[in-house]
Amino acid sequence: MFRVTSNSELVVAPVSDQSLHSTTSRQHFEEQLISHLNWFHERGRQVRFWWRDDDAVAPTPALETLLNLSEEFGIPLSLSVIPKYAEEELARRLKSTSAVHVLHHGWQHKNYQDKSREEKSSEFGWRRSAQDLTRELVEGKQTLQELFGSRFVPLFVPPWNRIAPPAVHLLQQQGGYGLSAFTWMNHFRMPHVQSHVDIIEWRKDKHFIGWDCARKRLDLELCRRRTNSTDPIGLLSHHLDHGNGCSNFLEVFFKLTSDHPAVRWLSSKELLNEARKNFNQASEVS
Ligand SMILES: [Zn+2]
Secondary structure (H helix, E strand, C coil): CEEECCCCCEEECCCCHHHCCCHHHHHHHHHHHHHHHHHHHHCCCCEEEEEEEEEECCCCHHHHHHHHHHHHHCCCEEEEECHHHCCHHHHHHHCCCCCEEEEECCCCCCCCCCHHHCCCCCCECCCCCHHHHHHHHHHHHHHHHHHHHHHEEEEECCHHHCECHHHHHHHHHHCCCEECCECCCCCCCCCECCECEECEECCCCCEECCHHHHHHHHHHHHHHHCCCCCCCEEEEECHHHCCCCHHHHHHHHHHHHHCCCCEEECCHHHHHHHHHHHHHHHHHHC
């Protein structure tokens, strides 16, 4: 059921297209999710979730769908915004939202690794100078602060979820930052708020992973939380790449979780503050 990618990320392999719109698969998904949540509720415990959506630069119909879902179900939404292309129109649109924060998504989402040598895409990888990376970090932060004010949360989301250790070191020097990527086994020594459940199948034509795959990915995370329920589960979406099925999944998932007593949806702002405290305490002990 599991496959290990070249990044040593442990993920559950997506299932075939057949289950994408299967009512039976959806019912199975709903039943297993509720069963998991009930397990926590029966023991007086809670599971914590947060929601990250990547690649925002401007208001679009696809983004509007997400903003409406966030509003309807009272789910905090963290948009990771690409600073170089962020439009004032987006900042204006977010002013009328009540639970949306903005995260720092690289500088221009450009790959600098060598594809001809089969290197994985990364903007903050090992092929760049410290000077260039630092300049982009500083400019990105300034841009987002000016555009989004208090909605900006200094949580850095490296494009393609990849960042090289020297770039992490430069990020630490910016002060107050946390890091958000995708389920690493080895965490860098800085506060982090990870994402875990990606709802898009990227390898073919970008579409919803399907109910069976979503069930298995959540099953893995919820089983892990039985021994460590404080670690929040990060739901990851990409509104510009949502093919048929993603919005429907989000609606079903939010409906099931938003009023379940064993679920707590948190904002990235709350989680970054918490991650900072935990990190400082751990640093004092070591
Ligand atoms: Zn991205």
